[in-house]
Amino acid sequence: MLRDRYDNDLSTTSDAVRDHYIVGVDRVLSGAADMAAPFEAAVAEDEGFALGFVGLARALVLSGDMAAAKAAMGQAVALTEGKSGREASHVNAMALLFKGKAMESLAAVREHVQTWPRDVIIAQLATSVFGLIGFSGQAAREASLLAYTESLMPHYGDDWWMLSQHAFSMCEVGQLKAAGDMIDRSLAIKSDHAHAAHVRSHVFYEEGNLADGIGYLEGWLADYERRGLMHGHLSWHVALWALEAGDVGKMWSTIDADVKPDVAQGLPINILTDTASILYRAELAGQDVPAERWAHVSDYAAKVFPKVGNSFIDMHAALAHAMAGRNDLLEAYMSDAKGFAGDVVQDCASAFDAIVRQSWGEATAAFSAALKDDARLGGSRAQRDLLEFGLVNVLLRQGKGEEAERIIGMRRPLVAHGVHIAH
Numbered sequence: 001m002l003r004d005r006y007d008n009d010l011s012t013t014s015d016a017v018r019d020h021y022i023v024g025v026d027r028v029l030s031g032a033a034d035m036a037a038p039f040e041a042a043v044a045e046d047e048g049f050a051l052g053f054v055g056l057a058r059a060l061v062l063s064g065d066m067a068a069a070k071a072a073m074g075q076a077v078a079l080t081e082g083k084s085g086r087e088a089s090h091v092n093a094m095a096l097l098f099k100g101k102a103m104e105s106l107a108a109v110r111e112h113v114q115t116w117p118r119d120v121i122i123a124q125l126a127t128s129v130f131g132l133i134g135f136s137g138q139a140a141r142e143a144s145l146l147a148y149t150e151s152l153m154p155h156y157g158d159d160w161w162m163l164s165q166h167a168f169s170m171c172e173v174g175q176l177k178a179a180g181d182m183i184d185r186s187l188a189i190k191s192d193h194a195h196a197a198h199v200r201s202h203v204f205y206e207e208g209n210l211a212d213g214i215g216y217l218e219g220w221l222a223d224y225e226r227r228g229l230m231h232g233h234l235s236w237h238v239a240l241w242a243l244e245a246g247d248v249g250k251m252w253s254t255i256d257a258d259v260k261p262d263v264a265q266g267l268p269i270n271i272l273t274d275t276a277s278i279l280y281r282a283e284l285a286g287q288d289v290p291a292e293r294w295a296h297v298s299d300y301a302a303k304v305f306p307k308v309g310n311s312f313i314d315m316h317a318a319l320a321h322a323m324a325g326r327n328d329l330l331e332a333y334m335s336d337a338k339g340f341a342g343d344v345v346q347d348c349a350s351a352f353d354a355i356v357r358q359s360w361g362e363a364t365a366a367f368s369a370a371l372k373d374d375a376r377l378g379g380s381r382a383q384r385d386l387l388e389f390g391l392v393n394v395l396l397r398q399g400k401g402e403e404a405e406r407i408i409g410m411r412r413p414l415v416a417h418g419v420h421i422a423h
């Protein structure tokens with residue numbers, strides 16, 4: 001029986017199909033460009049290869065082609081109808097996600113990895129800050145993510161993907177030294193690994209290490225294809241550091257070249273959230289953000305995400321609509337946010353609405369409510385710290401500098417005290 005790179009059995013009898021599959025999986029795991037092509041080649045040659053269709057479906061989702069992804073998933077389901085074992089369990093876990101049953105899918109993933117921990121296409125569904133645990137909305141979900149990757153670690157040895165995912169989990173709970181060491185191990189094995197370069201950047205960010213961070217990331221990006229999954233989001237990290245360094249020209253040129261709608265090639269979730277986020281941070285830093293920039297991102301949010309649903313997206317859509325003065329669109333986020341952390345979205349939307357009305361006391365109360373457990377929104381600490389910076393900004397506008405300092409000191413101590421962790 002043929003096996004994939006993680007020693008899982010494959011139903012195909014063709015060496016060429018197995019090779020295509022391995023290439024496809026590695027492209028998914030490393031955020032490389034052209035993820036779908038190897039899976040397309042695999043199922044073209046072996047149309048009974050169910051896992052080839054699942055891989056294709058996953059790759060097409062990550063390429064932003066939902067219609068084709070659903071068609072591929074339908075093929076996988078049909079091929080495993082009435083079957084049991086790893087293939088059927090693998091297809092079921094992914095199929096539940098396609099049906100929008102995220103919590104059922106997460107339960108199926110957890111059960112699947114108990115028996116087949118190295119079935120990586122299923123294991124990876126629950127990793128990272130945008131995965132099934134990241135978007136579960138559950139309290140203490142960062143600890144949950146850490147426990148999940150920790151439980152997988154003994155099964156993977158020195159695997160570049162596993163190391164990168166566990167490093168990210170550790171980074172997000174503040175285990176920065178261990179996360180930094182682990183991500184360097186991952187990158188030493190596979191340097192063209194976009195998710196690892198991303199985690200490396202997050203560790204630098206959490207350490208407050210601007211100088212090493214921006215140099216590292218710009219150097220890494222020089223060899224990464226613009227069509228790669230993470231290109232737009234990694235460019236956002238560059239823009240964020242450029243702003244922090246006071247290089248506003250570089251921030252705008254990076255946004256205009258690689259981050260904003262109509263130019264970035266990544267997933268819509270990144271295009272919306274990264275653009276709204278950097279515009280707001282620019283405002284917090286005292287920059288003038290032209291109204292048309294906010295209108296542009298608000299229009300994009302309304303077009304691509306017309307309904308509330310994913311709380312992480314909703315928080316940023318609410319920000320864009322508020323700053324664009326689109327109260328008609330903002331209203332749904334303040335009263336009707338139904339996602340996995342809808343209550344937190346409502347607090348955030350209320351804070352943004354109050355900011356636009358310059359009602360600083362109201363904004364303070366709403367931000368404070370959101371920050372009780374903002375991790376439930378999903379995404380990374382680096383993405384959500386705009387909420388803390390937003391709160392600090394409204395406190396400063398009320399002359400409450402001491403309170404602002406205390407909050408930053410408690411919530412972002414490395415930023416507050418300028419601590420730099422040496423490597």
Ligand SMILES: [Fe+2]
Pocket residue numbers: 198202233237380382
């Ligand atoms: Fe990031």
